[in-house]
Amino acid sequence: MVTKAIIPAGGVGTRFLPTTKVLPKEMLPILEKPAIQYIVEEGLRAGLKNYIVVTSKHKTCLEDHFDINQELVSFLEEKGKHSLIDGIEKIVQLANFVYVRQREPRGLGHAIWTARNVIGKEYVAIFLPDDIIVHSTPAIGQLMQVAQQEKCSVIAVQEVPMNTVSNYGVIGVRKQFSPNLFQVKELVEKPTISQAPSNLAIIGRYVLSPSIFGALDELKIGVNGEVQLTDAIQSLLLSGEKVFAYKVQGVRHDVGNPMGLLKANIDLALRNPKYSDILLDYLSELDREFVVMQGKANLLNKNAGSKPILPL
Numbered sequence: 001m002v003t004k005a006i007i008p009a010g011g012v013g014t015r016f017l018p019t020t021k022v023l024p025k026e027m028l029p030i031l032e033k034p035a036i037q038y039i040v041e042e043g044l045r046a047g048l049k050n051y052i053v054v055t056s057k058h059k060t061c062l063e064d065h066f067d068i069n070q071e072l073v074s075f076l077e078e079k080g081k082h083s084l085i086d087g088i089e090k091i092v093q094l095a096n097f098v099y100v101r102q103r104e105p106r107g108l109g110h111a112i113w114t115a116r117n118v119i120g121k122e123y124v125a126i127f128l129p130d131d132i133i134v135h136s137t138p139a140i141g142q143l144m145q146v147a148q149q150e151k152c153s154v155i156a157v158q159e160v161p162m163n164t165v166s167n168y169g170v171i172g173v174r175k176q177f178s179p180n181l182f183q184v185k186e187l188v189e190k191p192t193i194s195q196a197p198s199n200l201a202i203i204g205r206y207v208l209s210p211s212i213f214g215a216l217d218e219l220k221i222g223v224n225g226e227v228q229l230t231d232a233i234q235s236l237l238l239s240g241e242k243v244f245a246y247k248v249q250g251v252r253h254d255v256g257n258p259m260g261l262l263k264a265n266i267d268l269a270l271r272n273p274k275y276s277d278i279l280l281d282y283l284s285e286l287d288r289e290f291v292v293m294q295g296k297a298n299l300l301n302k303n304a305g306s307k308p309i310l311p312l
């Protein structure tokens with residue numbers, strides 16, 4: 001039922017400046033791969049082959065990443081590094097990419113709307129590339145299964161602490177069908193604690209009905225002066241469409257900020273036999289070497305000098 005996925009990758013990535021002055025945040029590495037590659041690999045594991053990437057100015061290296069680099073392939077062939085060739089070529093052969101450009105940063109809803117002409121009257125998967133979800137069953141596949149069963153839009157949710165709800169879109173529940181499956185009554189983007197209908201926050205995976213583009217067509221500007229996807233899904237509800245939410249299984253990392261990216265790196269390194277022992281050794285070494293000076297914020301490594309390393 002779902003064959004295409006949209007990846008909105010037009011964001012500026014202010015939380016990673018100055019790195020993101022020239023490098024798109026989607027290209028920041030988690031171990032040896034850029035974050036966006038984990039998204040495409042999650043989709044491929046769920047059987048999705050077609051990706052519409054919404055880009056913006058200064059993001060052309062995303063296109064280069066998912067293209068053949070014959071010069072590099074020849075170089076690696078000469079050096080006999082065939083396993084590395086496999087690592088860069090495989091994804092290019094398995095997935096198809098279309099790029100559309102978001103000309104102005106008008107929000108997530110606007111980014112999705114930008115891809116409207118590439119999607120027909122069909123359900124579409126959406127991946128927010130800031131959210132990396134680690135699980136043996138791909139998160140988007142978990143949603144696709146529910147969408148297939150229930151014949152309606154499905155969004156991914158996870159429980160978050162109540163004092164963080166204002167960072168998310170949050171759902172209100174009409175009916176709970178199983179520990180993980182809910183019919184949605186309402187959605188609120190970036191609510192205050194008192195406005196939040198629950199602590200079930202939307203995380204970056206959606207399978208949406210084709211009516212989402214009509215809803216986006218008519219949408220007014222929402223919170224933060226942006227066109228919000230959450231508001232468009234709320235319009236689907238108001239027009240009588242059913243929307244389900246599924247508490248996806250998996251560990252979610254918000255790689256849209258430096259600490260989240262670091263945690264994702266640590267988590268994935270610990271799960272990878274190539275890195276796990278080395279990392280564990282390093283962490284226990286740090287445990288021995290660090291001294292606590294005036295509390296947690298002033299942890300200093302004895303061998304790196306007695307002062308914190310401050311910015312210029």
Ligand code: G1P
Pocket residue numbers: 108128130131167168169170189201202203204228229230
């Ligand atoms: C976006 C969505 C929000 C969702 C969040 C998940 O917000 O608008 O509904 O909860 O992603 O990461 P953003 O993080 O882009 O502000």
